[in-house]
Amino acid sequence: MQQNKPLISISNLQVSAGDKQLLSGVCFDLYEGEMLCIVGESGAGKSTLIKALQGMMPARCDSFTYAPSNFEVCGAIPSGLGLPQARWVMQDPLSALNPRQSLGRSIAESLHKERLPKDHLRKRVLSVLSDVELSEEFYDRLPSQVSLGQAQRACLARALIAKPKLIFFDEPLSALDALVQKKIAHRMEHLRRATNTTYIAVTHDLGFAAAYADKVLLLRDGTVSAYQSRSAFFANPQSDYAIDLVAAAQSLGALPKAAA
Amino acid sequence: MSLSQSFSISKGQLVDPLRHFTRQIALVCLALLSLWSLALWLTPYEPAAADFLDRLAPPSAAHWAGTDHLGRDIATRLLYGAGWSLGLSLAISLTGFVVGTFVGIFAARSGPAGDFAVMRVTDSFFAFPELIAAVTFAGLFGPSTTNLVIALMMVSWMKFARLARALTVNLGESDFITQARLNGLSSLLILWRHLLPNILPSLLVLWTNSWSRTILSVSGLSFLGFGIQPPSAEWGAMLLDGKAYMQTAPHIMIFPGLAVLLAVMVINLTGDRFRDLMAGKT
Numbered sequence: 323m324q325q326n327k328p329l330i331s332i333s334n335l336q337v338s339a340g341d342k343q344l345l346s347g348v349c350f351d352l353y354e355g356e357m358l359c360i361v362g363e364s365g366a367g368k369s370t371l372i373k374a375l376q377g378m379m380p381a382r383c384d385s386f387t388y389a390p391s392n393f394e395v396c397g398a399i400p401s402g403l404g405l406p407q408a409r410w411v412m413q414d415p416l417s418a419l420n421p422r423q424s425l426g427r428s429i430a431e432s433l434h435k436e437r438l439p440k441d442h443l444r445k446r447v448l449s450v451l452s453d454v455e456l457s458e459e460f461y462d463r464l465p466s467q468v469s470l471g472q473a474q475r476a477c478l479a480r481a482l483i484a485k486p487k488l489i490f491f492d493e494p495l496s497a498l499d500a501l502v503q504k505k506i507a508h509r510m511e512h513l514r515r516a517t518n519t520t521y522i523a524v525t526h527d528l529g530f531a532a533a534y535a536d537k538v539l540l541l542r543d544g545t546v547s548a549y550q551s552r553s554a555f556f557a558n559p560q561s562d563y564a565i566d567l568v569a570a571a572q573s574l575g576a577l578p579k580a581a582a
Numbered sequence: 583m584s585l586s587q588s589f590s591i592s593k594g595q596l597v598d599p600l601r602h603f604t605r606q607i608a609l610v611c612l613a614l615l616s617l618w619s620l621a622l623w624l625t626p627y628e629p630a631a632a633d634f635l636d637r638l639a640p641p642s643a644a645h646w647a648g649t650d651h652l653g654r655d656i657a658t659r660l661l662y663g664a665g666w667s668l669g670l671s672l673a674i675s676l677t678g679f680v681v682g683t684f685v686g687i688f689a690a691r692s693g694p695a696g697d698f699a700v701m702r703v704t705d706s707f708f709a710f711p712e713l714i715a716a717v718t719f720a721g722l723f724g725p726s727t728t729n730l731v732i733a734l735m736m737v738s739w740m741k742f743a744r745l746a747r748a749l750t751v752n753l754g755e756s757d758f759i760t761q762a763r764l765n766g767l768s769s770l771l772i773l774w775r776h777l778l779p780n781i782l783p784s785l786l787v788l789w790t791n792s793w794s795r796t797i798l799s800v801s802g803l804s805f806l807g808f809g810i811q812p813p814s815a816e817w818g819a820m821l822l823d824g825k826a827y828m829q830t831a832p833h834i835m836i837f838p839g840l841a842v843l844l845a846v847m848v849i850n851l852t853g854d855r856f857r858d859l860m861a862g863k864t
Binding site for chain 1: 598756757758761762763764766767775776779780862
């Protein structure tokens with residue numbers, strides 16, 4: 323793999339709505355197979371960042387490159403619907419899945435643009451279902467007929483089936499209970515290693531970031547408060563806010579021993 | 583919250599309760615339709631054939647529901663009347679359903695200005711109460727079946743438009759629609775696969791309500807003489823026929839009255855059941 327060129331790189335991202343500056347001066351770059359955790363309190367602009375990168379919000383930047391589509395812009399990010407070869411796993415699996423559509427068909431829709439024959443498509447769906455450890459019978463189930471964790475796995479499958487280079491996760495674990503969180507997090511990590519996919523994950527959970535992230539981007543009020551590798555962030559946080567945050571997480575016992 | 587809320591298990595398979603119920607209803611309707619056609623075919627009487635030697639006869643083996651003031655067989659007339667009372671109101675309410683749903687979705691999808699314009703027109707139609715609109719129409723253009731249908735159709739679609747718009751606006755922001763857009767589905771396909779299946783159940787419940795109300799309107803207007811004209815056998819018109827003989831031959835009014843009551847009740851209860859299933863009750 324070409325490790326010299328990042329898969330996605332952005333510098334000085336600016337997002338505003340009206341006269342309110344939602345995000346400013348956001349920079350990061352990520353190489354293939356890496357995972358970036360975006361942390362910060364509610365309203366810090368975490369989800370806005372994900373939407374802006376996908377062209378779903380008007381945004382400006384000094385430069386934005388995205389290797390899979392040889393995409394390079396400076397200035398306004400063209401508004402559109404999503405980056406090519408990227409998928410987005412949302413926070414609440416139940417609202418991200420059509421309640422009147424079977425899981426299998428929801429997952430298959432991720433390949434809508436490829437216009438595959440039906441039997442081939444079904445095979446792909448069944449194989450990705452087994453990747454997220456769901457059995458074949460889930461193909462025909464409705465979202466209301468599965469547990470929350472299973473629904474979130476189906477959402478993960480919907481992202482994975484497209485074999486994307488980049489997956490956005492918007493608090494993928496926050497709707498789940500602790501045990502299911504752990505299972506899904508393990509599954510995500512395993513699949514990232516297996517497929518060398520890049521992850522950008524928004525999370526509240528510093529423990530999750532400490533366990534899996536390669537890089538941590540801490541946002542506060544729309545600006546970058548810290549942008550460090552995982553080990554540096556937890557050992558030697560860049561800003562006062564980051565120091566407080568890591569200390570708070572440690573005192574709550576939310577961080578694994580190794581990271582502390 | 584999600585698990586076990588809305589599924590039932592039969593033969594080891596998970597069943598979508600709404601689909602299951604819809605299938606059952608379809609079967610029942612089919613059975614009723616065939617019974618009805620069979621009865622129309624088997625009955626020895628004509629709905630408009632008068633028999634003045636056998637007027638106002640009470641129910642008997644020959645005339646199961648008796649005969650009316652012209653000696654016509656009431657049971658046969660009830661059968662034919664079902665075509666008018668149920669069929670006509672079905673057509674009217676279905677038209678309202680389709681038109682209203684289309685208008686509502688269109689309003690929700692056409693931006694703030696279009697939405698405003700369409701919904702204000704809808705509101706202005708709400709200003710006409712159903713029956714009064716139909717009576718006015720009959721007064722202006724003369725009482726006839728066509729005018730009754732036109733008048734009722736004109737005031738049948740607004741409720742559907744309002745509900746469809748509200749549901750569409752609500753769903754338009756939902757995550758799964760965003761996902762469908764990101765996956766490159768066309769607007770039409772999103773409408774078909776994601777929007778309609780989610781708004782239709784609520785609209786169907788409203789439609790059962792609208793159908794039963796339309797039955798009452800059609801019968802009521804015919805009873806008042808504004809709707810279906812004699813000698814057509816419509817249930818409301820039959821009630822009108824029997825009015826003069828209420829004291830001496832009550833069966834002329836009782837049977838059509840019961841027919842209306844039964845039809846409206848069955849349709850409403852079906853709608854209620856559907857709504858319960860939608861809400862996850864079993």
